Amino acid sequence: MKANTNCKKELVKVKREDYTAVIGAGPYGLSVAAHLKAQGLQTLVFGKTMELWKKMPPGLCLKSIWSASSISDPSGKYSIDQYIATTNTPRQEPIPLSLFLNYALWFQRQNVPDVEPVYIRSLAADGKRFHLDLEDGRAVKASNVVVAAGISSFAYIPSFARDLPETVASHTSAHTDLSRFKDQSIIVIGKGQSALEYAALLHEGGADVELITRGLVRWHSKILYERTGPARHIFYPPGDVGPPGINWLVAFPSFYNRLPEGIKDPVHKRAVLPGGAKWLRSRIEGQIRITENTQVVKATEQGERVCLELSDGTKREVDYLFLGTGFQPDVHKLTFIDPALCQQLQVKNGYPILNVGFESSVSHLYFAGLLAGNTFGPTCRFVSGTKGVARNIAHHLARA
Numbered sequence: 001m002k003a004n005t006n007c008k009k010e011l012v013k014v015k016r017e018d019y020t021a022v023i024g025a026g027p028y029g030l031s032v033a034a035h036l037k038a039q040g041l042q043t044l045v046f047g048k049t050m051e052l053w054k055k056m057p058p059g060l061c062l063k064s065i066w067s068a069s070s071i072s073d074p075s076g077k078y079s080i081d082q083y084i085a086t087t088n089t090p091r092q093e094p095i096p097l098s099l100f101l102n103y104a105l106w107f108q109r110q111n112v113p114d115v116e117p118v119y120i121r122s123l124a125a126d127g128k129r130f131h132l133d134l135e136d137g138r139a140v141k142a143s144n145v146v147v148a149a150g151i152s153s154f155a156y157i158p159s160f161a162r163d164l165p166e167t168v169a170s171h172t173s174a175h176t177d178l179s180r181f182k183d184q185s186i187i188v189i190g191k192g193q194s195a196l197e198y199a200a201l202l203h204e205g206g207a208d209v210e211l212i213t214r215g216l217v218r219w220h221s222k223i224l225y226e227r228t229g230p231a232r233h234i235f236y237p238p239g240d241v242g243p244p245g246i247n248w249l250v251a252f253p254s255f256y257n258r259l260p261e262g263i264k265d266p267v268h269k270r271a272v273l274p275g276g277a278k279w280l281r282s283r284i285e286g287q288i289r290i291t292e293n294t295q296v297v298k299a300t301e302q303g304e305r306v307c308l309e310l311s312d313g314t315k316r317e318v319d320y321l322f323l324g325t326g327f328q329p330d331v332h333k334l335t336f337i338d339p340a341l342c343q344q345l346q347v348k349n350g351y352p353i354l355n356v357g358f359e360s361s362v363s364h365l366y367f368a369g370l371l372a373g374n375t376f377g378p379t380c381r382f383v384s385g386t387k388g389v390a391r392n393i394a395h396h397l398a399r400a
């Protein structure tokens, strides 16, 4: 048995040097791998398939509309439409998490059946090749690497909450099963879709919930989408990121990349202004207490509870604090990237600077998903962005 394992390690070392390694098996990793394989590139994919999505609370629905919820494959045969037609699954909107997850797993089985469900412990480079140490002890060499390791490492914890233990406070993304909060008093901080949807789910699960937000809660109404019939496609590209007008500027990552630097930033910010989907509104308004225009000034652990001092001078003491405070990308937080390699990356605001093919300042090292967002725009945060991103990376790599 031991001899076999050693033999396998040796094979890996000798034969896999010309591979392209994809780190991540979420929507981006799977899509990039599908496109690379179609280009005839030898591809290895590492990571836990759809790990982030498998950890979301079961009752959650996607904010994305139907046309923005397909993972891109090179043939176009594996869209969410194809999935429901092939499997006789009823179309539902808002899209339940279970439907999207089943679709993504079907996509993976059809396009990338050979995902290696193991983490990369270390990614280093010797100037010619990349060296990947896997958590199961194996080592792999690769000519190209695409980092599609997602958003989990970037969960943002505001400074007032950094010293609180997880027994009283944590980021929304740390929670799958919300049932343990039944009958508990909860404060949710934030006004984006995640904060609002977790607040609704907690309330519906029997918790006593208050939502505290720095500004006003806004709802994304999509009036033009509902009222313009077939003409809606003029106002809304399929990708569905941002309000009308802005949404076309960000719809195609390569187009966004060519926008003047001075307008990229405001366009990006406007496209992803925090807010809730219209269908969520009735589950929040009149259902839970909302305290707007208020910040947490101080938070302290108080026995098994947490005590908050607010900017309006009031205080709260509750059983648990949920931080729906989003994700703040910073490539240095991907601790599996060897520090010497990370130092070679040119970085702006935490994002690696990328060329037109999504390649970083380190040759043959590519980034997909959220970390490509500074160069290619906010669509890279969403499933709909897989189309522009994966195809571009695969074409660039095939020509390299």
Ligand SMILES: Cc1cc2nc3c(=O)[nH]c(=O)nc-3n(C[C@H](O)[C@H](O)[C@H](O)COP(=O)(O)OP(=O)(O)OC[C@H]3O[C@@H](n4cnc5c(N)ncnc54)[C@H](O)[C@@H]3O)c2cc1C
Pocket: 023, 024, 025, 026, 027, 028, 029, 030, 046, 047, 048, 049, 050, 051, 052, 053, 056, 061, 062, 063, 064, 068, 118, 119, 120, 121, 148, 149, 150, 151, 152, 173, 194, 336, 368, 369, 370, 381, 382, 383, 384
């Ligand atoms: C609550 C919530 C709701 C959302 N709703 C929507 C929505 O409605 N529509 C939408 O488009 N987007 C939504 N998003 C955004 C969503 O995160 C992205 O669309 C999508 O998951 C990004 O895909 P990804 O492949 O870049 O990353 P992820 O889905 O985060 O996948 C990351 C992958 O990397 C792997 N990985 C991480 N570290 C390593 C390592 N060291 N070695 C190997 N593998 C590693 C993981 O195992 C995983 O396979 C939502 C996000 C959240 C948190």
